[in-house]
Amino acid sequence: METKLFKHSLLGEYSLTVLENGLSVYIMEKPGFDSCFALYGTKYGSINTQFSRNGGKEIEVPAGIAHFLEHKLFESEEGDTFQRFAKTGAYCNAYTSFDKTCYIFSCTKGFSENLDILLDFVQSPYFTAETVAKEQGIIAQEIKMYEDNPGWRVFFNLLRAMYKKHPVKIDIAGTVESIAQIEKGMKPVERVTVKTADFAETKEVETHYTEQSLEVSKPLFCLGFKDIPTTSRVSIKDRMVAGITLDLLCGECSALYRSLQEKGLIDNELSAEHFQGEGYSAFMIEGESESPAAVAEEIKKEIKNLTENGIDTRLFTAIKKAAYGDAVKRFDSTDSIVTDMMDCAVSGGGLFDPADILKDITKQDVIDCLKKFTEESAVLSVISPKKG
Amino acid sequence: MSLQKIDIAQGVQGYYIQNTRFNTTLITYNFYLPLNGEKMATASLLPFLLTSCSAEFRDYINLNIGLLDLYGADLSCSVSKSGDLFLVKIGINVINNNLALEADEPVSRAARLVSNLIFSPALENGLFCENDISREKRKTIERIVGEINNKKAFARTRLFEEMFGSDPYGKFIYGSAEEVKAITAEQLYAAWRELLSVAYVRINVIGSEYPTSVFALAKEKFGEVERCFNPSILTTKTDLAEVKTPRDITERFNVTQGKIAMGFTSKIKGSLKTASALSLFSDIFGGGPYSKLFENVREKQSLCYYCSAISRRNKGFVTVESGVEEQNAQKTIDAVLKELSDIQNGIFEDSTVEASKKAITDSLYGYYDNATALDVWYSREINEDITPEEAAELVMKVTRGDIINAAKGVKLHTVYRLMPKEAE
Numbered sequence: 001m002e003t004k005l006f007k008h009s010l011l012g013e014y015s016l017t018v019l020e021n022g023l024s025v026y027i028m029e030k031p032g033f034d035s036c037f038a039l040y041g042t043k044y045g046s047i048n049t050q051f052s053r054n055g056g057k058e059i060e061v062p063a064g065i066a067h068f069l070e071h072k073l074f075e076s077e078e079g080d081t082f083q084r085f086a087k088t089g090a091y092c093n094a095y096t097s098f099d100k101t102c103y104i105f106s107c108t109k110g111f112s113e114n115l116d117i118l119l120d121f122v123q124s125p126y127f128t129a130e131t132v133a134k135e136q137g138i139i140a141q142e143i144k145m146y147e148d149n150p151g152w153r154v155f156f157n158l159l160r161a162m163y164k165k166h167p168v169k170i171d172i173a174g175t176v177e178s179i180a181q182i183e184k185g186m187k188p189v190e191r192v193t194v195k196t197a198d199f200a201e202t203k204e205v206e207t208h209y210t211e212q213s214l215e216v217s218k219p220l221f222c223l224g225f226k227d228i229p230t231t232s233r234v235s236i237k238d239r240m241v242a243g244i245t246l247d248l249l250c251g252e253c254s255a256l257y258r259s260l261q262e263k264g265l266i267d268n269e270l271s272a273e274h275f276q277g278e279g280y281s282a283f284m285i286e287g288e289s290e291s292p293a294a295v296a297e298e299i300k301k302e303i304k305n306l307t308e309n310g311i312d313t314r315l316f317t318a319i320k321k322a323a324y325g326d327a328v329k330r331f332d333s334t335d336s337i338v339t340d341m342m343d344c345a346v347s348g349g350g351l352f353d354p355a356d357i358l359k360d361i362t363k364q365d366v367i368d369c370l371k372k373f374t375e376e377s378a379v380l381s382v383i384s385p386k387k388g
Numbered sequence: 389m390s391l392q393k394i395d396i397a398q399g400v401q402g403y404y405i406q407n408t409r410f411n412t413t414l415i416t417y418n419f420y421l422p423l424n425g426e427k428m429a430t431a432s433l434l435p436f437l438l439t440s441c442s443a444e445f446r447d448y449i450n451l452n453i454g455l456l457d458l459y460g461a462d463l464s465c466s467v468s469k470s471g472d473l474f475l476v477k478i479g480i481n482v483i484n485n486n487l488a489l490e491a492d493e494p495v496s497r498a499a500r501l502v503s504n505l506i507f508s509p510a511l512e513n514g515l516f517c518e519n520d521i522s523r524e525k526r527k528t529i530e531r532i533v534g535e536i537n538n539k540k541a542f543a544r545t546r547l548f549e550e551m552f553g554s555d556p557y558g559k560f561i562y563g564s565a566e567e568v569k570a571i572t573a574e575q576l577y578a579a580w581r582e583l584l585s586v587a588y589v590r591i592n593v594i595g596s597e598y599p600t601s602v603f604a605l606a607k608e609k610f611g612e613v614e615r616c617f618n619p620s621i622l623t624t625k626t627d628l629a630e631v632k633t634p635r636d637i638t639e640r641f642n643v644t645q646g647k648i649a650m651g652f653t654s655k656i657k658g659s660l661k662t663a664s665a666l667s668l669f670s671d672i673f674g675g676g677p678y679s680k681l682f683e684n685v686r687e688k689q690s691l692c693y694y695c696s697a698i699s700r701r702n703k704g705f706v707t708v709e710s711g712v713e714e715q716n717a718q719k720t721i722d723a724v725l726k727e728l729s730d731i732q733n734g735i736f737e738d739s740t741v742e743a744s745k746k747a748i749t750d751s752l753y754g755y756y757d758n759a760t761a762l763d764v765w766y767s768r769e770i771n772e773d774i775t776p777e778e779a780a781e782l783v784m785k786v787t788r789g790d791i792i793n794a795a796k797g798v799k800l801h802t803v804y805r806l807m808p809k810e811a812e
Contacts, residue, residue: 009413010487032409035754037644080687086739089746092677108753137690144645145693145711150537215642217533252452267526288530316451322460324482329460332410334757386642 003191026341037334041102064174158381236349242274327354397610399617413595416479419587425556429563471702547649655797657704665790670699
């Protein structure tokens with residue numbers, strides 16, 4: 001068992017201990033804070049749908065099972081986990097993403113007691129036919145809630161259009177039909193090997209355009225550019241370069257943003273994200289417009305312009321300065337800190353890297369990143385207003 | 389942590405909430421005006437216009453570059469209703485000087501920037517510029533028509549409209565698209581002058597160093613304004629009357645899942661000091677996972693993913709929201725009313741009360757770890773200064789009888805159902 005200490009002259013210090021059983025334990029003390037925040041997470045999410053049970057034959061489980069399991073672990077033989085936390089007053093919750101399942105609690109009192117509850121319930125699964133059936137009803141409503149959420153749909157439709165094989169194309173919660181297949185008597189097994197996501201993706205996309213109609217006031221769009229990471233995880237520097245690149249391209253200070261407004265193509269800000277995880281990476285730009293295709297063309301033109309003519313030094317410097325401020329601000333929130341710790345555990349890197357790496361990022365890094373935004377990798381997803 | 393108050397001008401106060409645990413300083417200007425239905429659209433547009441450009445930053449791109457240069461300071465602007473008051477909040481959150489990469493004093497520069505946005509807007513011939521007005525009108529109209537995109541929020545907005553009728557509290561805060569289109573530059577200018585002269589103003593600063601320069605700047609700027617604030621605007625005046633027969637409204641949209649929004653009148657209303665029992669009641673009713681609605685409507689009956697209650701004590705009412713299948717809508721409504729009736733009849737466990745008290749007090753003690761939450765705290769309780777610890781003490785004093793009494797004063801007023809079209 002080894003403990004490493006990481007110190008930053010301005011941002012504090014934290015430790016990382018890898019226990020003999022392989023569990024990574026990150027601890028950061030926040031002097032003066034009243035509340036404690038803990039996260040217990042695992043590299044298991046919606047993309048992990050293939051298993052080898054007890055070293056035996058490989059099986060495929062229904063889509064959405066990681067999210068289903070996240071819900072189910074809140075129950076134990078003694079009763080509901082929420083009742084146990086209710087006795088301490090702690091706030092407790094959980095979430096499932098594409099490649100992670102995380103359980104969290106925060107409290108101002110009784111940290112050790114709450115930590116014991118967290119470790120116990122996550123490691124003590126208890127399922128009955130009755131509780132599995134009950135959860136199917138609750139999660140079916142959760143899925144239906146997201147079916148009406150245009151922001152969620154525009155994103156998942158994009159993934160479906162972008163990926164041919166990678167299971168990131170499957171909705172995190174699965175479908176009402178897929179979760180109905182979950183066996184009523186699902187039982188924990190001693191050991192499973194989670195098959196890692198199929199990385200046999202190429203730059204080629206399933207389709208360049210996808211559209212769905214929903215009850216919305218104006219078309220929503222998400223333009224994505226598929227990137228194939230050279231390693232299973234995108235490095236922290238590349239993630240930061242991606243963030244700066246997207247800010248330069250379509251942030252509120254960009255020439256593109258001004259031009260789209262002046263042309264009447266958008267009224268509100270565009271939001272951009274570098275979406276990445278195990279074996280997947282994509283650059284996404286979202287917004288609302290009466291003419292999503294025209295906006296997409298303008299974005300592509302600006303990418304070409306920046307790649308060929310270079311980027312504005314003043315803006316590049318200002319965006320880096322803001323990125324430093326954002327990195328500093330994350331340490332004001334215990335919630336953000338534990339989320340970042342989990343990202344470090346899953347994707348590599350350290351908590352202080354974002355504040356320290358910035359100085360090494362150059363304009364050429366941004367240009368190199370922009371070159372990944374190719375025509376062949378582009379997908380436009382649109383949610384259009386339903387008529388009638 | 390300590391609170392220091394200073395008087396800056398007539399009806400303008402500075403609140404310094406010392407907090408050394410953050411890397412940032414948060415400065416917010418909070419303007420309180422009486423709710424006025426006719427002026428609401430203009431009053432809501434104004435702060436977005438003020439925070440989009442200024443005499444110093446003539447357009448939003450220059451302003452945004454200025455914010456990037458302040459280490460990505462977060463400029464925020466919001467409008468909301470607090471009881472019978474209309475609240476405009478304009479704020480900036482910036483990293484502390486000791487964390488700056490160079491000696492460029494981000495805190496005082498941020499204070500100057502936000503002050504210039506409020507007091508020195510971009511004017512042309514003594515009025516706001518037409519281009520800027522048109523841009524902000526388009527954005528506001530987007531907000532109005534885009535409300536339907538979030539069905540849960542839309543159902544809540546419709547419930548409020550139906551519940552409150554002509555009371556301006558029920559009006560959608562941005563007004564209607566037609567009202568926004570009709571706003572003139574003259575009206576906006578008048579609204580700006582009214583904001584500066586008539587509103588009660590509270591400037592909250594949450595940071596590690598006493599904000600001498602922030603308050604001095606505010607004093608200087610308000611010194612140039614003829615203030616005519618009347619303290620009587622700060623007391624809530626209107627009540628929502630109980631109804632004998634609750635209204636039940638159904639509207640149909642192209643959705644997969646239906647939404648239910650239920651509104652209840654409450655006899656108990658007002659500040660934390662007078663309405664702690666109502667807060668505790670609504671938490672037991674439909675707050676945390678120990679609540680009656682979570683335990684019975686979601687977990688036992690598996691009717692929905694969410695079913696939650698919130699008390700809005702400044703105006704004196706309670707709401708319950710849920711997302712359900714249409715065939716389960718009435719069953720859910722009946723289940724909600726059954727849980728309310730149970731609380732009114734004292735059918736709830738002492739352990740639930742204890743769980744609720746612990747969760748609420750834990751959350752209150754956690755306020756000091758979140759600058760935004762602290763700012764909301766000190767801009768919500770404007771008629772009495774009460775700390776989160778004092779509020780926690782009040783919650784702990786609430787008895788089982790107080791909860792039953794609060795529940796007995798809660799009566800169904802309106803049910804709003806947003807349902808799928810296909811089911812017609």
